[in-house]
Amino acid sequence: MALVCFPFKKEHIPTVLRNVEIATNHPNVSIVLLAAACSNDCFHEISKAIAAKSASSDPYPVPVRVEVQERLGVNLRPGKGDGMNSALRYFMKAHTLPENKLTAPLQRIHFYDADIESFDKAWITKAEEGTSLGYDVVRHYFPRSSTDAQVTWQVTKVGFALLWPRTTLPWVQQPLGGELCFTRRVVEKLLSDQRVVRQSNWGIDTLYTFVCAQNGYSLLEAYMPQGKMHALYGGLRDLKTMLCECFAAVQSLKDEHVQSSATVHRIDPPAAVPESITSKIGYDxxxxxxxxxxxxxxxxxxxxxxxxxxxxxxxxxxxxxxxxxxxxxxxxxxxxxxxxxxxxxxxxxxxxxxxxxxxxxxxxxxxxxxxxxxxxxxxxxxxxxxxxxxxxxxxx
Ligand code: GDP
Known part of the structure; x- marks a missing residue:
């Protein structure tokens, strides 16, 4: 009984619809949620396409909902954090909504960026297997171009090593990764934590990673050898907002204490990196x-x-x-x-x-x-x- 959520703002619509199709056909998925940033053209077009398919002679095998994100943060920019936190709230109550025809509370929520061109059912299966093994959280990680991930390396991983060196945090492979799966008890905890609910911007990934570590949740990092093919940014300037918001998220936590206990944290061994990734330059x-x-x-x-x-x-x-x-x-x-x-x-x-x-x-x-x-x-x-x-x- 899992919900798959794709947060989206303005994405290539055929890619999003293809990913929805894959998720709805996975045997463990009971419902798919598209969490929209706002009611822009992309939202309207996607809603129209989903409604048409749902009313056709070949509908999706499970419900697909398109919802505009709620405003949950107060002081910070409304962004992906509001989108993901709105999805967590929807996940908690999905079984109470008659139109979803769910017979029991959902047990797991998966997040995948809507723009992943290399998405397939293996992403969902790996996370489902991890939670079946008893992990509270499964995060996907994958090979990235050496010039990619420079907010992750320079900001988040450096910050984690500097501030909480004796914890599991510096070892998390991709702490800003948007592909991950939480069990219901983790979602309950995240939604009860005001630091998380307030983090409405790009800092949300930092908060999810941090709060899970602080609560000692077990973590499996599942390796996806095909990598994440997705829309590329133009120059480094495109990353300025993300850089500042991710830095500020670490900064907001700097006085927090994290127990240096032996949290269970397994990392799938990586495989050889394909040439398409080793030869790619990520910025101009x-x-x-x-x-x-x-x-x-x-x-x-x-x-x-x-x-x-x-x-x-x-x-x-x-x-x-x-x-x-x-x-x-x-x-x-x-x-x-x-x-x-x-x-x-x-x-x-x-x-x-x-x-x-x-x-x-x-x-x-x-x-x-x-x-x-x-x-x-x-x-x-x-x-x-x-x-x-x-x-x-x-x-x-
Ligand atoms: P990157 O992969 O870290 O470079 O970030 P992207 O720009 O690809 O965004 C990751 C995902 O979050 C994509 O599916 C975006 O469409 C989505 N996204 C970005 N901003 C927002 C937002 O404000 N709200 C929602 N709901 N989704 C967003």
């Missing part, structure tokens, strides 16, 4: 070089004085000429600590400064590690987090 390097010089203000120059002098000097130089070799792992971690103490999410100067610091970090990583090949780059990411985790664990 030339365009990103220009970002370092953009949108400087006098106030950002003032804020720079809070940083160690080598970082100040480096960013000042970068405002004139694309310099980034100063932003190595060590400098990034020192800068990260300054942001943890001072960053303000709704202050545009802080957002822009964090963004440029991160661009310098991503360029540094690209030129020093990605150039030497996929595996060297992945190793450099892992080393950065694991060295930090070890150093902080020993100091704790």
């Amino acid at each position: 390097v030339e365009k990103s070089l220009k970002l370092l010089r953009e949108n400087w203000s006098d106030r950002q120059m003032e804020l720079l004085t809070l940083f160690p002098s080598d970082i100040q000097d480096g960013l000042l130089a970068a405002s004139e000429w694309p310099e980034y070799m100063f932003m190595d792992e060590d400098a990034w971690i020192r800068a990260y600590k300054v942001y943890l103490d001072n960053f303000v999410l709704d202050d545009e100067d802080w957002r822009e400064l964090l963004f440029k610091t991160w661009v310098a970090r991503v360029l540094n990583y690209t030129m020093r590690h990605v150039l030497r090949g996929y595996h060297v780059a992945q190793q450099a990411n892992t080393d950065m987090v694991m060295k930090l985790h070890m150093k902080r664990s020993l100091a704790a």
